Amino acid sequence: xxxxxxxxxxxxxxxxxxxxxxxxxxxxxxxxxxxxxxxxxxxxxxxxxxxxxxxxxxxxxxxxxxxxxxxxxxxxxxxxxxxxxxxxxxxxxxxxxxxxxxxxxxxxxxxxxxxxxxxxxxxxxxxxxxxxxxxxxxxxxxxxxxxxxxxxxxxxxxxxxxxxxxxxxxxxxxxxxxxxxxxxxxxxxxxxxxxxxxxxxxxxxxxxxxxxxxxxxxxxxxxxxxxxxxxxxxxxxxxxxxxxxx
Amino acid sequence: xxxxxxxxxxxxxxxxxxxxxxxxxxxxxxxxxxxxxxxxxxxxxxxxxxxxxxxxxxxxxxxxxxxxxxxxxxxxxxxxxxxxxxxxxxxxxxxxxxxxxxxxxxxxxxxxxxxxxxxxxxxxxxxxxxxxxxxxxxxxxxxxxxxxxxxxxxxxxxxxxxxxxxxxxxxxxxxxxxxxxxxxxxxxxxxxxxxxxxxxxxxxxxxxxxxxxxxxxxxxxxxxxxxxxxxxxxxxxxxxxxxxxxxxxxxxxxxxxxxxxxxxxxxxxxxxxxxxxxxxxxxxxxxxxxxxxxxxxxxxxxxxxxxxxxxx
Numbered sequence: 001x002x003x004x005x006x007x008x009x010x011x012x013x014x015x016x017x018x019x020x021x022x023x024x025x026x027x028x029x030x031x032x033x034x035x036x037x038x039x040x041x042x043x044x045x046x047x048x049x050x051x052x053x054x055x056x057x058x059x060x061x062x063x064x065x066x067x068x069x070x071x072x073x074x075x076x077x078x079x080x081x082x083x084x085x086x087x088x089x090x091x092x093x094x095x096x097x098x099x100x101x102x103x104x105x106x107x108x109x110x111x112x113x114x115x116x117x118x119x120x121x122x123x124x125x126x127x128x129x130x131x132x133x134x135x136x137x138x139x140x141x142x143x144x145x146x147x148x149x150x151x152x153x154x155x156x157x158x159x160x161x162x163x164x165x166x167x168x169x170x171x172x173x174x175x176x177x178x179x180x181x182x183x184x185x186x187x188x189x190x191x192x193x194x195x196x197x198x199x200x201x202x203x204x205x206x207x208x209x210x211x212x213x214x215x216x217x218x219x220x221x222x223x224x225x226x227x228x229x230x231x232x233x234x235x236x237x238x239x240x241x242x243x244x245x246x
Numbered sequence: 247x248x249x250x251x252x253x254x255x256x257x258x259x260x261x262x263x264x265x266x267x268x269x270x271x272x273x274x275x276x277x278x279x280x281x282x283x284x285x286x287x288x289x290x291x292x293x294x295x296x297x298x299x300x301x302x303x304x305x306x307x308x309x310x311x312x313x314x315x316x317x318x319x320x321x322x323x324x325x326x327x328x329x330x331x332x333x334x335x336x337x338x339x340x341x342x343x344x345x346x347x348x349x350x351x352x353x354x355x356x357x358x359x360x361x362x363x364x365x366x367x368x369x370x371x372x373x374x375x376x377x378x379x380x381x382x383x384x385x386x387x388x389x390x391x392x393x394x395x396x397x398x399x400x401x402x403x404x405x406x407x408x409x410x411x412x413x414x415x416x417x418x419x420x421x422x423x424x425x426x427x428x429x430x431x432x433x434x435x436x437x438x439x440x441x442x443x444x445x446x447x448x449x450x451x452x453x454x455x456x457x458x459x460x461x462x463x464x465x466x467x468x469x470x471x472x473x474x475x476x477x478x479x480x481x482x483x484x485x486x487x488x489x490x491x492x493x494x495x496x497x498x499x500x501x502x503x504x505x506x507x508x509x510x511x512x513x514x515x516x517x518x519x520x521x522x523x524x525x526x527x528x529x530x531x532x533x534x535x536x537x538x539x540x541x542x543x544x545x546x547x548x549x550x551x552x553x554x555x556x557x558x
Contacts, residue, residue: 007350011336011343018338018379086334086395089298090351091324240319241301245261 004092008100009107016070016108030066030112037062038119043127047134050124053141053212056117060148063113064156067105068181071160072173074101075243080169085244094238102157102231109157110149117145140212143220151223156181158230165237168246251276251403251435252297256306259292259459266292268459269306274437274452276402281450281467282439283548289459290439291331294405297437298323311403324352326403327396333388334395337381341372341391344380345398352399359398366394370424386417393425397432406438410445422448443545453544455551462551470547478546479520481510481527482536490530494523501550513546 037058042050049055078084087097125134136142160177167173192200207215252274259267267289274280284290295301297310299319308315310322335344342363349359367373370390380388389409396404409425410418426449440446446453447467454464463470486505494503499518504511510532512523524534 003353004351007347010350011339011347014343015336015338081337082332083334083336085300085330085332086328089300089323089328089330090348091320092351093320244295244300 004096005100005103008092008096009104012074012101012104013107015073016104019073033062033066033112034116034119037116039123042120042123045124047124047128050120051134051136051141053138053144053216056141056144056148059113059116059120060144060152062116063109063149063153065109066112067109067153067156068160068177069174070105070108071102071157072164072167072177073170074105074161075164076167076170076173077164079167079243079246088240088244094240095235098161098234098238102154102161102234105160106150106153106157109153113149113153138212140216143213143216147216147220151220151227154227155223155230158227158234162230162234162237165234165243249276250274250309251278252280252308252310252437254297254306254308257293257296257303257308258305259289259296259301260304265459267296267303270456270459270461272454272461272464274435276435277433278452279436279438279450281446281453282437282456283441283443283446283453284439284456285441285552287458288456290456291407292459293456294328294330294407294437294439298326298328298405325401326405327399327401328405328407329392329396329409330405330407333392335380335388335392338379340377341367341380341383342376344391345395348395349398352401354399362398362400366398367391369427370394384417386413386421389413389417389421390424393421397434400432401434403435403437406436408440408442409438410440410442418442418445425449443543443548447544455548457552467544471544477514477518477539478543479512479514479523480538480540481512481524481534482508482538483510483527483532483534485530485532486510486527487530487532490527490532493526493530497523497526499523502546513550 041058045055075084078087121135128134136145159180160173163176163180164173167176195203210218250273252272254270254272257267257270257272258265270289270293282290282293292301296303297308297315299310299315299322302316311325313321313325315322336347339347345363345366346359349362354362363376364373367376370393372387372390372394375383375387380391383391389412393406393409396406406425410421413421422445436449438446438449451466452464453467453470455462455470491503491505491510494500494512499515500512500523501515502511502513510527512520514520514523520537520539524537527534
């Protein structure tokens with residue numbers, strides 16, 4: 001299983017990188033994202049703001065955004081390019097194929113968000129140089145840095161792979177994902193504003209009793225549970241006969 | 247009895263109301279090049295999918311390399327190679343990476359894989375362009391690479407689903423030569439589906455004919471020719487009208503009647519005489535200048551079978 005997983009990961013990684021390096025303007029897209037979040041945004045920022053936990057949400061969402069663009073291609077792309085049946089006719093196990101595809105897109109998104117954070121940290125230090133290296137100092141920041149991209153990216157990757165398994169084309173998968181995330185976000189915003197006022201007060205009071213690191217860990221736990229639920233759904237949906245005949 | 251690579255018994259697959267494969271009972275000896283012939287939609291691809299354990303049979307059973315397709319699909323896929331309806335190549339990747347991926351999937355040791363990639367690509371005349379993305383290649387080159395892929399790990403059984411479909415005659419002939427060479431050197435069982443009779447005649451030592459999911463005949467090409475093809479008669483002359491063709495097709499001794507390049511082609515049933523047919527042609531206003539008779543080709547046999555089955 002491990003060797004097969006690595007083999008699928010290797011192939012997916014090559015395809016992701018080659019697709020982006022052979023598609024004209026598309027080849028610069030990751031560099032543009034890193035430049036915006038790693039140079040342009042931090043350029044006018046004070047170190048204390050840049051190295052705050054809230055500021056880390058940007059690269060975490062960057063990771064999710066990059067994965068959305070990549071994961072739609074995972075199965076729908078293979079179906080569209082008529083390579084899926086050959087892949088399914090190989091000796092690779094269902095799990096090796098599924099996990100390899102998820103891991104490749106996750107690794108790609110993670111790498112870009114880490115690159116944006118590192119470049120951003122260098123930019124802030126260079127611009128505001130005072131003889132000392134500024135860095136993340138609080139626990140919560142390090143927790144977000146370590147857990148944010150893989151966990152939130154994991155939700156996008158596992159949800160994306162589920163959509164891609166169903167979609168006939170990459171475009172259809174991308175559109176479904178985009179609409180799905182928009183509905184989720186808008187639902188979250190409007191849903192929370194529609195809550196009774198006493199619930200909101202109770203919730204705010206409860207949050208105030210938690211430390212920032214505790215909040216991050218609790219949120220990470222919830223996101224991890226969503227990750228696992230989506231992964232199990234993906235494993236259940238991955239049926240060779242259905243995929244061959246779809 | 248020869249060892250069998252494939253054995254099916256009453257294999258049936260239905261899709262809603264359509265019976266794609268109907269009670270297929272078949273034995274394919276190990277080491278043979280087996281041609282599975284049939285028109286589009288005959289059930290050839292469904293058969294391959296069933297034999298690879300990719301889809302389940304509605305009823306009946308099949309053993310491939312001794313493994314049950316229903317419960318041991320993993321074992322079958324590990325021991326076989328398959329070129330399916332599409333080439334299955336990753337066009338963004340290079341030829342070398344395409345083969346390397348499937349070599350790694352087959353768990354070939356790196357040194358052996360490197361050697362095998364070089365051997366296959368050199369044999370197919372693709373070695374010098376191994377680093378290029380496949381998307382830049384011609385269709386013929388891609389199809390050659392697609393055939394190299396299932397042969398890479400030297401499997402005991404190779405499924406090839408219409409390997410020369412869509413190629414020009416020159417590329418198809420070249421590919422057939424490569425395939426014949428590779429098959430004979432490797433000694434694997436090859437299960438080849440095609441509707442190209444010349445291809446089947448050239449490559450296969452055993453063929454089966456299928457139509458609308460039903461098996462019509464099995465045997466060696468020579469066997470089938472003598473069994474069902476009868477004789478092929480070519481008549482040079484003039485005035486071969488549609489009405490005349492219709493009359494000839496109704497005749498009990500005629501399996502097929504058509505006009506090709508101005509010549510009347512008749513495929514007659516075994517033992518049928520030509521003289522009464524020449525009389526009919528003359529009576530219908532035709533002029534006969536020359537009559538040539540010979541053994542029917544596999545294509546004639548195939549077309550006859552299709553026509554007879556259609557009549558039934």
